[in-house]
Amino acid sequence: MSRPVEITSEIDPANYSEIIDVRSPSEFLEDHIPGAINLPVLNDKERAMIGTIYKQENPFQAKKLGAALVSANISRAIKNNLIHRDKDYQPLIYCWRGGQRSMSMATILSRIGWKTTVIEGGYKTYRASVRKTIEEQCSQLDLMVISGLTGTGKTEIIKQLQLADEQVIDLERLANHRGSLLGAEPDRPQPSQKYFESLLAQNISGFSSKKVTWVESESNKIGNIHCPEALWLKMKTAKMIEVTVDINVRVKFLLAQYPHMTASPELLKEKINLLHHLYGKKQIKEWCAMIDESDWEDFVQSLLEKHYDPSYRRAINNKQRTEVAQYELTALNESSIAELVQKLVE
Template identity: 55%
Template structure:
């Protein structure tokens, strides 16, 4: 007799061949367990269709139509995704509440003979776990904040620190945004940020990989990165942390930013549209000056003026408000390998020595 599916409310304590989210693609896109794949038993259109019939016609008719659609979709997954799975295949399945959608697929897979685990309570169980963990896990770490004016290469320095074994929490990478007006990530076209919920899922995954006995390095972000917010518990710990401030000459900052943001010089119309958001703060005349520099291709002058007029004052204001515990200030002439080696030797003497 084939085994029955087993249930768990703590799937993170076990290892599975695969984690399968059987919800629709839009539900999956908003948030899911990191590493899960999406095999919908009802797609968005089918789900809407069944829901409409359930409300406007009758529940029984909706269940019949829904069952036919679910059977069709599971059959397709069996002939495609599951076709090459071996006998020892052991998936974890979940849907929204751990109800009919995941149970439907689990029933078929267990009849085949695979060992299937269902997440009891579905995605809602997982989401409650994420909220609880973020509230408490964030407080277990000691944080060190890397500060510096825009263009000081903070993210670049953190990536170098990670190569030497430091624990680095790259919030901008998780948020897919560089944390400023012009910080939207691009890959030929603007790349969307994760939803707030999926950002929190990714953040939790990263925190769970860290050792609480070691320092976690991160840069001086705002509590809002693009359109996503940091959990309050993490934000409070960041504001209480000690800071190391990096100083880089403005000419080097300008060159670094032009290298890091090539898409802005190749899409001047989009750049101007973004700058429109600053009109109420700086006025039409200042905006016109920036537009003239853009039209003339005077990128060094434009970037330097943006730094001195907008970014540097904004940074100084945020530092006085949020990051007051600057315990060290380090100056470097540029972001060359030689300068970075000297800087890292000061920031991470034990790790750098161990890697020599």
């Protein structure tokens, strides 16, 4: 006798062997439960075709053709992806609304003998849980913002705090972007806004309000990603520590951190030209000349002094944070950052 399909509104990946998203690839790409695999019962082209037939021609014909396509795709998924799963396999399945697509897959998997569960309300239920987690968790966080001019090692401090088992929100890692004009990561596209929020919700879901949560100072936009309002409002009024570093040390540190920029001078000039409306043709021409001459240290120092540092100071003045400490680093290396992190967690 086959197992009945179970229905749940509680989404805890730890309770299941695997999470299967049966929506189309484009739906999955926009957002999905982190860690889920995509086994679409209809691909994008098939889904569009069935929808068109249903609306414009004959709903019954659409259902018959849809059933044939779904059956073939589920068969392929079992043969290619699930054939080696053992009898204790317990998948959690969802589609857009917890309807026909997820139940089609779930029914067959349960007939095999696997304990199969479907998310009630599907992705819509999951998406609501993401928004709720961000709203509720962010309001309760004891947030400490790590602030400092560009090139003061804030990201490395965040990484070291995470290694020390501190509660950390690494926004740049989640957004795949370093949060500035030159912050795009080579060959690593940014996630969609919704998937960024999924990753953020996963990140903070287990955080305790009784412990400090560390976050790097960012603007409300990281590349193409917007910081959710609940977190952004919390960051604007949070406690803050500031890290200061001599500009010569910062210049050398940034050159070591951005080798892909000095290796692609034409791309770098394209990005610099985006600042023409702020600084005019003369300044842009000076920066481009430094790039052409590979005068990297002077270029970076000029960009810091004329663009990044003034922008940072303006942003800080628009926030209502309470500075609780200031730390000066004479070097930016693993040992100096580890020493600072030790002071922060004591």
